[in-house]
Amino acid sequence: MIVSTEKLPEECYSLLQEYELREATEANLAEAEYLISWPSKLRSLVSKMPKLKVIQTLSAGVDDVPYDLLRNVVVLSNAGAYSTSVAEHAWALALALAKGVNVRKREPTYSITDQTALVLGAGGIGSEIARIAKQGFRMRVIGVSRSFRRPEFFDEMLPMDQLKEAIRRGDVVFDTLPLNKSTRGVLNYSVLSLLKERAILVNVGRAETIVEEDVMRVLKERKDVRFGTDVFWRKDGKENFESELWNMDNFMGTYHTAGASASGETLRKAMIKACNNLKNYLEKGESENVVKLSDYV
Amino acid sequence: MIVSTEKLPEECYSLLQEYELREATEANLAEAEYLISWPSKLRSLVSKMPKLKVIQTLSAGVDDVPYDLLRNVVVLSNAGAYSTSVAEHAWALALALAKGVNVRKREPTYSITDQTALVLGAGGIGSEIARIAKQGFRMRVIGVSRSFRRPEFFDEMLPMDQLKEAIRRGDVVFDTLPLNKSTRGVLNYSVLSLLKERAILVNVGRAETIVEEDVMRVLKERKDVRFGTDVFWRKDGKENFESELWNMDNFMGTYHTAGASASGETLRKAMIKACNNLKNYLEKGESENVVKLSDYV
Structure with a gap:
């Protein structure tokens, strides 16, 4: 099961149809192995996810990920999305x-x-x-x-x-x-x-x-x-x-608005890219978006 | 004789060496057939130039040229220079x-x-x-x-x-x-x-x-x-x-600064282009920079 803290576009549900893509309710968090979210939201979620294996971030940067809390969790960035x-x-x-x-x-x-x-x-x-x-x-x-x-x-x-x-x-x-x-x-x-x-x-x-x-x-x-x-x-x-x-x-x-387009199109495309990244990783067991933990820890 | 109201770069003197390129003194104005200047300066000069045949502007735009004062004078713009x-x-x-x-x-x-x-x-x-x-x-x-x-x-x-x-x-x-x-x-x-x-x-x-x-x-x-x-x-x-x-x-x-670079390089190149335009016209008797007077009068 994959949970996402954000409402994702329809395309994500098609891309990930072989997996259960669900909302981040307490019950789903307890069961899910995969998480799609923003780095800033992770700190409060990780302790609720005992089965967590992979985090796919929606952001390109992953410096806000709480690496200190992660044990044997793969982090996938969304580098290139913006x-x-x-x-x-x-x-x-x-x-x-x-x-x-x-x-x-x-x-x-x-x-x-x-x-x-x-x-x-x-x-x-x-x-x-x-x-x-x-x-x-x-x-x-x-x-x-x-x-x-x-x-x-x-x-x-x-x-x-x-x-x-x-x-x-x-x-x-x-x-x-x-x-x-x-x-x-x-x-x-x-x-x-x-x-x-x-x-x-x-x-x-x-x-x-x-x-x-x-x-x-x-x-x-x-x-x-x-x-x-x-x-x-x-x-x-x-x-x-x-x-x-x-x-x-x-x-x-500017006020960190480089990824924030008035039409919402940039975010929508970035979310689809994140879903694609996760799908590729789940299918191939590797991805160029895998974060090198030694850069951060 | 060509007179210029502006100090031109050395390259202009080389380009126009077959002609006498001089400063806009009263005596030179009275004799010169060709004038290099900015449109805004022309109104006070034209009456001092009885032999004037060709005006080469340093600007790209030629809407400020005093067309009402010109009789049988060819105007060459500096279109493209900026x-x-x-x-x-x-x-x-x-x-x-x-x-x-x-x-x-x-x-x-x-x-x-x-x-x-x-x-x-x-x-x-x-x-x-x-x-x-x-x-x-x-x-x-x-x-x-x-x-x-x-x-x-x-x-x-x-x-x-x-x-x-x-x-x-x-x-x-x-x-x-x-x-x-x-x-x-x-x-x-x-x-x-x-x-x-x-x-x-x-x-x-x-x-x-x-x-x-x-x-x-x-x-x-x-x-x-x-x-x-x-x-x-x-x-x-x-x-x-x-x-x-x-x-x-x-x-x-911005304050009409599109052509005004801090290094002065844009103006220098524009002046050289103006001298090239005039040289070509003097040699060939035609130029794509000849202003269509009917657009303005």
Whole structure:
């Protein structure tokens, strides 16, 4: 039996028709081996699910999963489900910063076409950002990542230990890194201070890959550098959209809305993708979305 | 003799070395047959240039040329010179509106990929916007224009008299129309009220192609419609950036900065292109940049 904490689209019931897909009632939780949910809801559920074998998250990021409570449970992420909308969002931040959209004064604009894009993290989101850079804006694209999902959109592919060399070269730097043990705070002052003249930095990954005080310091010291983010630093476990950044002229933000389309279509497709992931795993016993627990624990 | 009111880059002197390229002193103006300048400077110059045969503008738009003062003078525009930077700018406005960048509240986002772009005017700027729509965001692209510079970037090409049919179909509508007798006020209430649900309208052409009161009325009646512009309506002959639009939640603007890059590179390239246009015309006696006076007089 599969339980889901969320109302899923019809397509999920067709996809998973060989399994019992049910609501997350107390009785169903007690019997179910498989769970579809958001990471933030897991902490209170896990203790009610003695037979739990597999968690399929609806989110792409899995840094909020309560790994401390899990014993012999496989976690499947929904990586790639939001690639298109998050990549559009990253470009919206980058271009709005480049052109000073809605700044309410005459602002010098930065050029994008033929410049260099540096993409940190080359999963679904990073690859789609790279594709738009290359095909849409004819940019040279450098990727820094542990692995590359779509190598064809990168002119250069560098490992994470070359971040310091790479950061000097990006006119637009996109942070799409997942948050795990090795990426937390990786963009600190010693890295950020190497940003090129008139660099634009955009974060659509997780806020905590950047050190908040350090990016603030760089933005104060370097008025030519512009920073935009859709993701904010957590406080008491909750994403905290209050930030001094909003008072800075070289900052623009959104409220973690990259996956939240007005039509609801992005979420619907993401849910169907999650059901597909789970189905594939149940049939094949493996999936590229299996979370490497050692990254987090 | 060619005179220029602006300091031109070295490349212009090489390109035009067969001609005397000089500063716009009173003495030079009296002798010169060719003039390189901005349209806004022409009114005071023309009477000082009895031998004037050809004006090469540095701007792409030529609606500010004082046609009433010109007798047997050929006007060459600099159409295409700002295509790349204006197209980037148009996309910055479109995406910032779609994603609610810097709106300082949680805003529903609009999706772009796989939607329909409607591009009004298919010269250099419109064609580059269409290319980004197609190659960058995999959109279906409809063009409405008198002529099409790069037909390969349009899925459908419609004449201007089909504007009303076309406007119902665009998820993102880009206005790149030049301002002339037939385009002034063409986007009035009867056209704008046909915009699709959650349409985004962006103007990087000339403000006066849209009726200001009419777009304001539509934005008040239709909170789902979002409008962004880099160009504002003239008042006493001067572009007036004060507008009630700034008070509206579904509006974003910039201060006619689409061609003004911080590095100065856009202007430098535009000046070189103007010198190339003039050289070609002087050598061949024709150019695709010759302004059709009947559009304006």
